[in-house]
Amino acid sequence: MKTAISRLFLLLAAATLLVAPIQATATTYGDVYGVWRNPKNTVHVEIKPCGARVCGYVVWANAKAQADAREGGTPNLIGSQLLREFAPDSKGGWKGKVFVPNRNMTLSGTAKPINASSLVARGCLLPGILCKSQVWTRVAA
Template sequence: MKRLLALAALIAAQPLLAAEPVSGRWVTAEKDAVISIGPCGKQLCGTIAKFLVPPPQGLDQRDVNNREEAKRSRKLLGMAILTGFSEDGDQWRGQIYDPKSGKTYRSVIKRKGANVLEVKGCIGPFCQTQVWRRSS
């Protein structure tokens, strides 16, 4: 009986499918930018920390493709493209903004090892997955 209680206590102490931390600096799948992911209040967000390939209008590139005219003058460098991410089981859920299309998508991110981040952008049931690698 004591063994059964000890086993039950051990199992109860184990976290249930906790998401691996995703904070850090990540190179996008297209290898054109470094995204810095970290806390934004109680949630996580990711900002464009560095361009690896200069955008068409240079380092001062603005959010010209945004659907909201008022946001088209904001700089891409330093802008949040991952917003509102919170832990959900073994992954993180939030939204991802694509400055190339000016669209925002539902998103799921999940660590796939120490140096790999799986990033999904979804519309309805359809998702596109990218692999981002940890920045050196």
């Protein structure tokens, strides 16, 4: 009986050690999930899991942002996927592609939480070249 209990204890200890890194990663990277607004509060994007990756869809946009997107070739800004194929990077953030609707272009991009209510969003014409960064703010639920 002692041997069976010892084995059970070892199995539980091993399972705990295997699950702990997964939980730490989910907590670290999960901070990006939610609705975020750009600095001018003209667009709100919901960032959520998309399979093993992360994506972001426009859930609200003011009239000017919608008009700018239409002029750029995106007829319906609300519902458009702006963040595509984002995956965790080694720096505690996310890396993927960003669609810019008013320019009808897709750029390389990153998103990294600063704290619970802010993240730095960055898009580059080429990886690391001709980049623009913005601080986005979480929209209260």
